[in-house]
Amino acid sequence: MMRRSIKMAVLSSILLFASCKNDNKSNEELMTDNLLLQEWTGPYEGTPAFDKMKVTDVKEAVEKGMELSLEEIEAIANNSEAPTFKNTIEAMESSGKVLDRVFAYYGIMSSNVSSPEFREIQAELAPKLSEFRSKISQNEKLFQRIKAVYDASQETPLEPQAQRVVELTYKQFEMNGANLDAEKKKRYAEINKELSSLYTKFANNVLHDEENYVTYLNEDQLDGLSDAFIKSAAKIASDKGKEGMYAITNTRSSMDPFLTYSTNRDLRKQVWTNYYSRGDNGDEYDNNKIIAEILKLRKERVGLLGYDNYAQWRLQDRMAKNPENAMALMEAVWPAATARVKEEVADMQVIANELGDNITIEPWDYRYYAEKVRKKKYDLDSDEVKQYLQLDKLREAMFFVAGELFNFEFIPIEEGKVPVFQEDVKVWEVKDRTSGKHIGLWYLDTFARQGKRSGAWATTYRSYTSFEGEKTVLASNNNNFVKPAPGEAVLISWDDATTFFHEFGHALHFFSSNVKYPTLNGGVRDYTEFQSQLLERWLSTDKVINQFLVHYETGEPIPASLVEKIKNASTFNQGFGTTEYLASALMDMKLHLADPSDIDIDKFERETLDELGMPKELPMRHRTPHFGHVFSGEGYATAYYGYMWADVLTSDASEAFKEAPGGFYDKDVADKLVKYLFAPRNAMDPADAYRKFRGRDAKIEALMRDRGFPVPQG
Structure with missing residues (x-):
């Protein structure tokens, strides 16, 4: 984000x-x-x-x-x-x-x-x-x-x-x-x-709930977890004064791998419940009444301006223009996503039955059995893939892509030369590779810690403008990877590697800016995620895979057979990924289209999910009581759909590279990418900018193909 x-x-x-x-x-x-x-x-x-x-x-x-x-x-x-x-x-x-x-x-x-x-x-x-x-x-x-x-x-x-x-x-x-x-x-x-x-x-x-709901494990509760994860959990517990125990923190970076690999179902349920109950624990930190009040005030405020609802007001200057267009996109994808979930659950239930587990798939089982399906169906072990996804090498891969597409060079700054707010933060100078011109500095804050909000994000401390003389960029990427034990490599999942590239896409957007005035560094919310989502695609390009995905111990390149398995499984679990996201995006929109005068948030969430036909085996990506995108400010309010709107552009733009002679490193397409889609920021209407790049508007068919969903006909 x-x-x-x-x-x-x-x-x-x-x-x-x-x-x-x-x-x-x-x-x-x-x-x-x-x-x-x-x-x-x-x-x-x-x-x-x-x-x-x-x-x-x-x-x-x-x-x-x-x-x-x-x-x-x-x-x-x-x-x-x-x-x-x-x-x-x-x-x-x-x-x-x-x-x-x-x-x-x-x-x-x-x-x-x-x-x-x-x-x-x-x-x-x-x-x-x-x-x-x-x-x-x-x-x-x-x-x-x-x-x-x-x-x-x-x-x-x-x-x-x-x-x-x-x-x-x-x-x-x-x-x-x-x-x-x-x-x-x-x-x-x-x-x-x-x-x-x-x-x-x-x-x-x-x-508060992220910091205070920590699950501590004993040594006999670690079955299924990797050595690296166990060492990291031990270090976190020790730092929290629980020597000899293992801490599962209440953040996605800790929760996700635990739910994927832990064999202890009761503990999976506990960790899952802690995470998805943030802001919804019926105590003084419960957010339900706060959300109801926010919705009432937002509706009253836009009513003063003559709008029927908040969504009408918010979307008028976005690419979608109105809530009807945003809903139409989401509703076009939702049936295919939930249908895929049913297939995924059926596959998982077969595995559970074969193992004699005698269970019905519940939300805290989804990741665990999905991983087993992945191994069976594609012979792909996520933990095996992680051995080739070392954080430092992935950072080098991002720098390589930035050089090939944007002509940027990243040079590490000597420690102490640029002040940082925490010892783990590292800084690089960004230069133009050809001219040597100084573009700016890139700060990287990698690890989760007490007092740091969850998730991943990018921001600027100083943006490029030229109306008072050229200003160079100070930009940062912030992640919440689990810090390893001393001397251990940071190994991350394919999903986390994708997020790493995503946030770097925002940074490249900042560094590419060629605008005169500060206001033009802003963005249209359902467009600004496009550039970052597009950069994710370079993670799976041959040049990145062949040069930077090497085993963290042996240095051996990732085997071609494993790469083939990764590509074959590229649409695996798209039902889960698309449905959990869309459920949050639809909830965001429906909450702001509803009458908030006497709204019960928990009840509205349950009833809306029932009406949508939400599969019971998975939750929304962000349940309403901790949906910070929407309720800790207004940036993504009625705009969470924007990730999918941007993904339509992303899928369509990716096909422009696939069709080019040089593929994803085609010089002509890359030049157009920078000229029309990165450098202008908000100096140009996004729809016009995209048409200049592609020669036409984006089409939803590319998105459906990317996700392995049926492509609409006619």
Whole structure:
């Protein structure tokens, strides 16, 4: 999952701030005393001083950053000169630099090194940040200036990137209530303030359950688990003060392999239950009432703007345009996915019966018996494949792909030269291979740990722009692989390797940026996952397999026979993967189309899944009470379908490479890929950009072929 650039996160979130003053210190004293406010220094055009940041500086820095930003906005709004692109839109694009810097640190403390102390400050700041954003989005004088520039641009268009910024800025303000009357604006701002606190509480509740539901095993409960997993589990338990035991943490990276290999069914059920009950344990960290309140407030807010539901409002500027189009795509794939699940379950039940296990397949059995089916049907052992999937070699493979397609070179930075926030974080310089031009820095935060949110994501600390001189990129990838015992290699599953490539695709999107203005580094949610999903395809190319998939002990290349098995099994378990994802995406949309006035979240989830015909043998990928994409903020709300929308583009674009003379490394297709699909970011309408790349719109047939589903006829 991608996190947007800090500039876009600040400019496009729906937040606002009343007045905040630091009466005891002058601006100069604050800038001197508070590291988070200071300009970045050192090589590479300056980098964040992550090694020196302190939680105690956060509140003061955020409040001062907001105050300075508001002063800049007020100066723009009250400019006595007639509104122009330069004195209004460009001035806005240039504003907020201090707060941008603060939010680089704030984002790290929130996602990578969270602590109880930070979460208290975060909860206190959430409503203030909301008020601050609304103060900007509802500034009447500012909006009238924006509108004047927008109206003029409709008569006399500006150069393309300037025109795009004007239109995106105007639309953003319009969608966030700039045209409302004073009374409705007041209520709109109040709703945003309430929502900001609810989002923070939701996310912190999930993090609490991830940190506090750990399953500890004894030595006689390890049957089926690999040596590497056992050593890692022992290290985690030891770190948590449970010497001699083995810890299964409540994260996907720990849960998934345990459910795949553990022979102890009761323990599988316990680990499964812990994971899928996050935010749903009926205690003070339960999220069900919070979700119900979020849905009510979202519907009320868009009602002020004249929309029937949240989905209508949210999707108007996405590729799908409306919820009907998004639902049509999901409903076209759902029957084929659930039909495949029935086939997969039948295959698993046969295996269970043959083994004399005397069980009926339950959700905590799916991964375990699917692995046995994989071995039987394709003679493919996932654990055998893992021996050739060493994390360091996969990183080298990603660098190779980046060089072949994007002409990037990744050079490791000497430890200590660039500050990092945790000792495991490594940094590389990114250069153009031909010219040697410095592009930026890539930070990699690999391992799961206490205080780090689960999942995988990419973000930027500084994005490329050129309107005030070229700015180089500071980008990061963040994963939650289980840290190995000392001296052990990090071996990961094929799915985890795919995720590794996926998030790197976001980073390449950041590094490829060739836009003039910060706003254009943002993205259309059902399009921005496309670039990262597309990069996954290079993992299974012959050049990557033949060069980088080598046995972690012997260095021997992966056998051709095993590669053949992997490719033969490429559509294996697509019923599970597609159905668990689609169930979450459909739930997201249906929750926001429903009447939330008296909604019971648990009941709605159960009844909706029944109506969909959800197979009982598997859960949604993200159950509603821990669906952070949708309820810890608004980025993916009614937009989780976007992964599948993007996957239609991905499958179709992949076929463009397959059809090219040079395959996935075809120079001409790669050049078009960078020119039209990576470099423009949001400077070009995504549908237009895709047509320039492919010569036509994407077709769903490629997606169905990729997943081994029946291709619709006619």
